[in-house]
Amino acid sequence: MPDWSYQTLFRPGLFRLPARRAREWTLRAMRSVSLVPGGTFVIKTLGHMEPAPILQSRIAGTTLPTPVGLSGAVDPEGIATRAIAQFGFGFVEVGPITADRIADVSPIGMNQREEAIVYPCPYENVGAEAALRRIRNPGHRLPQFVRIAPTPGAGPAQASLELRSLTDRFMSESRVSALTIEVIAQDRSPEENAGLLNQLTAYIQEKTVSTTTILLYIPLDLAEPQLAALLREADEEIWKGFVIGEVIQSPEGAVASRRGKAACISKLRAIRKQTEGKRKALLFAGAGIHEPADALELIEAGADYVLLHSGLVYSGPGLPKRVNEAIIHRKLADADTEPPAGQSFWKNWGWMCLLGIGMIIGGIIAWFIASTSVLLPYDEAFLGMAGDELNAIDPHLLHFMSHDRITLAGTMLSIGILYYQLAKHGLRFGIHWAKMALLTSGVVGFPSFFLYLGYGFFDPVHAAAAIVLFPLFLLSMRRNPDRLYRDPVNLHNSTAWRRALWGQLCFVVVGAALCIGGLVIAFVGITNVFVPQDIGYLGMSRESLGLVNERLIPLIAHDRAGFGGALFSDAVVILVFALWGLQQGAKWMWWTLLWGGAPGFVAGLSVHFSIGYTDFFHLLPAYFVFVLYVAGLVLLYPYLMKPAANEAVSSTSGG
Template sequence: MPDWSYHPLFKPWLSTLPGNAGREFIHRGMSTIAKFPGGRTFIEFLGHMSPSEKLHGNLFGLQFSSPVGLSGKIDPQLSGIEAFPNLGFGAIEVGPITKFPREPKTAGSLSITNDALILPEHAETIGLNATKNKLTKSRTVPVLIRLEEPQIIAEHLKDTGDAFIIEIDSIESIDDLTHIKTVLENKPVLLAIRHSAVADNLLKVKSASQFVDGIMIEEDRKLTAGTQVLPLQQTDGLIHALNMIKNEIDLPVVTSGGVAEPADALDLFEAGAELVFLSGGYVASGPGLPKRINEALLDKLGDERNELPGWIWYWLFGLFILIGGALVLFFSFTKVILFYDEAFMQMTRLELMAYNPNLYKFMSHDRMTLAGTMISGGFIYMQLALHGIRYGIHWARKAFNIGAITGFLGIILFFSDSVISTGCTVCSGSFCFLFTSWAT
């Protein structure tokens, strides 16, 4: 679901639904669409969210299509697991997973000021068996499973996840960690710690780092009245903790949460984060956030844009539409009535003016309307071609093609009825304007 529909349409309405109904409605809806034949293509058509191949990478022996992941806090029911890979995410975190399901005592929500995510103090979980059932299907991105009870459930999930996350508070000794690593058959294990706890636990993290494959630095939280409050923007704290760990430990470091805008993610990547997992920022900013981060990262990396062969024909199409509109505008100021108008009405221009001058003025206005639509539409086509299609931006090409097709339908109808022609051309211009607004 792209931002253009999420913010004005779905977010205000879903926030009024009781409990977690809004979250489940949107997640289940997206997953249902993704399961249908052509569903993933339809989601891509609406949002244009597929990461560039230039962002693909390898970490922990796993292939990631994007360095942006989704935190398990966002989808505890795993109801959106089918759809999230289509939104620009390169990895999905699942969990925390416990042996038995745990119902939330409060519903998740954004704070009134939209600057924090509020979740139950004890995270909602669907339990071991339901998790295994949800993750049996093939997937297109790596899944990292967070084990809340690693000593109990690691054995049961070793074949389900691609990598595993263990919180530092859930292990009592290094022996526990080595045992879990053995049970998981040496699959990648990340040690998770909140950024506010890094300074006090740096020695423990350093000792444990010999037996794990990476460190996950997480957003901080404030516990209050049975809930945990997670401020959306925590970049400074994450970067400070990341620098401390990087100075002491030679392991890949990923972060989770604390990102509200693409600039926050870029700061974390620049500080040395290998992956960035989104939590509350995804809810507040919208499903387009991973896409915007991916695009910003490409710009930061100095992505070279290659020109698409044949783009000039798109630009010339727009130019000819604009020139045609200018000619129509000229006739609307001068002759107004053309030969085919006289043939259709079986009246000359002078006879029409004598019959009803207002009808003549109406036709002049009609011509001006058509001219304005053609000139503005031609200009938009030229800009789409010059700044979008030229560099292979697919949303621009789709907008152009759909607008042009509907426009040509209007031109065909023009020869049978000029009034219908004007209406169809206006519609085509509206379509084009609508699609050009789908940049994010």
């Protein structure tokens, strides 16, 4: 459920349901997908959320793939953690966990205008025993951070006993990378909280040395004087860092919203200021992160790591990836190093440019021939008939063959333009998704040249083209390691971003539809050859054509299978482009989509009208894809053509 489907299709419906039911339905749906063989691969592939090595860090021997964590409140029962772990997170929080299960069926409140979630019971959890079973078999490989808390309303004595017991249980677990302890309670006096903190500090000191990192939980709405006193009491040898909470208590319940960001920033700065000169404490913050810019603000205020909570619900599952990209861009900007130059033309990417140019030239030549003589000399030699003879048999026959060959020519032009652009702007700079788009397209495209061989017709021109172009493909894929994307990235949930998600959805559907269309056409080409509308246009049955010339069917099958394979190869590039490639302000992407798709549509639609093959149901798929294609370009235009740096500051002010 990436952002292009969540924001456009799923969120409007989910937000009409009671929040608790919507959460359960969503989590169980994601869990079901993740449990299907290959399900986690599909989830990861749809969003392309594999973190870059530059984001890695270590805490006490544990490697965190990214500095972005999942708040335990998002999935308190761990229903879909296996799926959510594929979103680009670096660690997963489990908790808050209390000694016994705390269940609640009260409605969870949603204030969409404020982008807030109101929990009537913020300590709802499965209890220590069930949590232990979940931690030992998490279904994913991400580090697990456990947050423990005493029973709500417990007095100092009971809280001390419960926290000691929970500490014993979880600190010794090998699958627990960090233990966050919730000592401070707003319904206890500052003296009671300080006393409880000292007792727990002394207790942990007596325990056997553990590799588990111990963190202290700081309520988001803790008063500044109490925070200062707490920091003076916290022994830095025991408490390696602090986790600033995500909710603010209100009469309605615990509120997680973007409004918590200001309080979180204030506490981050206060902690950094008061602990200055001491060993640097680890700081985790998760309040109010609803767009990448929010995470950058918290990091600038002193956070080492961030956790996503309400923002994941309101912005969508792509938020971790977007935050990761923003952090990478900030790291590269702070490093103040010159970006590496593009690769030498002849090293790899230039060969793909030449391949693209070759496809463009081939498409132009094929279009010219298909619009004039239609048949080449070796076609006539194979048939033993000239074009005039075919025209005398059926005046629609040459037109029909021309329509197949012109659509193939348009597809070749489209492929050539896409290949050239992705090589020049993507492969040249080691952009992973561009390389994968070209690799996948080539792997499925080149073998498709020979789908028609089963009918006994060998096309020497196609074979020669494959022999010439395939080495160029191989040369373009060599010695090209992935490099980081250095241009500005999207930081805000602006109007342009939201509209672009609709545009992205359009192109994902276009790519998927063309993939299906290409496979269907190729399958028809190597089996029945014709669809009923074809027979209606020709006015002759397949058997009649075979009686006229038994080699007509293999020749037409060659055209159809070749076109289907080329269309599938073209569609793969468009699909990967739409799924993984779109970045705000990348003007070349919009022009690539425009010029890369135009030849295919111009060829496919114009030839049908020029030869009078205008059956509505035959052309309906082309009309459908064309409308989506145009809509996608219109919706993506503001996002791709406007620099990311000039975007609105926030979604509330910018739409």
